[in-house]
Amino acid sequence: MDWTEKQIIATLRFIEQSDYDEVKLEAGNLKLHVRRRGAPAALESEAAPPPASHAAPGQRAPSPRSAPLQSTAEIAIPPGMTAIRAPMIGTFYRAPAPHLPPFVQEGATVKADDTVCLVEVMKLFNTIKAGVSGTVMKIVAQNAATVAKDEVLIIIEPQR
Numbered sequence: 117m118d119w120t121e122k123q124i125i126a127t128l129r130f131i132e133q134s135d136y137d138e139v140k141l142e143a144g145n146l147k148l149h150v151r152r153r154g155a156p157a158a159l160e161s162e163a164a165p166p167p168a169s170h171a172a173p174g175q176r177a178p179s180p181r182s183a184p185l186q187s188t189a190e191i192a193i194p195p196g197m198t199a200i201r202a203p204m205i206g207t208f209y210r211a212p213a214p215h216l217p218p219f220v221q222e223g224a225t226v227k228a229d230d231t232v233c234l235v236e237v238m239k240l241f242n243t244i245k246a247g248v249s250g251t252v253m254k255i256v257a258q259n260a261a262t263v264a265k266d267e268v269l270i271i272i273e274p275q276r
Contacts, residue, residue, distance in 0.1 A: 206237040250274040
């Protein structure tokens with residue numbers, strides 16, 4: 117399918133009105149990569165996505181649909197701390213695959229461009245960057261749980 121200029125403009129307007137920070141689209145002869153300036157999230161379709169099940173062998177994986185969405189109003193961000201929030205509703209993953217170690221642990225030092233987790237939406241795995249250099253103080257979200265847009269995932273104490 118060949119895309120017309122009108123279809124491309126309509127697609128860009130649709131993306132602009134969405135809540136996504138970054139979109140990568142490949143359809144036919146069209147390859148489109150759009151990122152809002154300063155957006156901490158990055159879509160990585162090239163990365164090997166984690167399998168759907170993050171359960172240990174013999175255990176059933178938690179259903180993202182059955183996990184309650186956590187209210188961000190319940191989470192107090194201590195003064196001077198930075199909250200990494202979910203850029204969209206999706207499933208939170210701490211590691212790139214069940215058999216691999218998590219991207220970060222509490223107490224770990226991170227740089228602004230370090231990947232700290234993934235949020236999966238409709239089989240698209242979005243890497244979430246720290247956005248700030250510092251120390252991971254708390255990992256709030258539960259692995260393989262559904263997270264809401266703007267929900268606090270991780271709390272970082274910025275480097276001084």
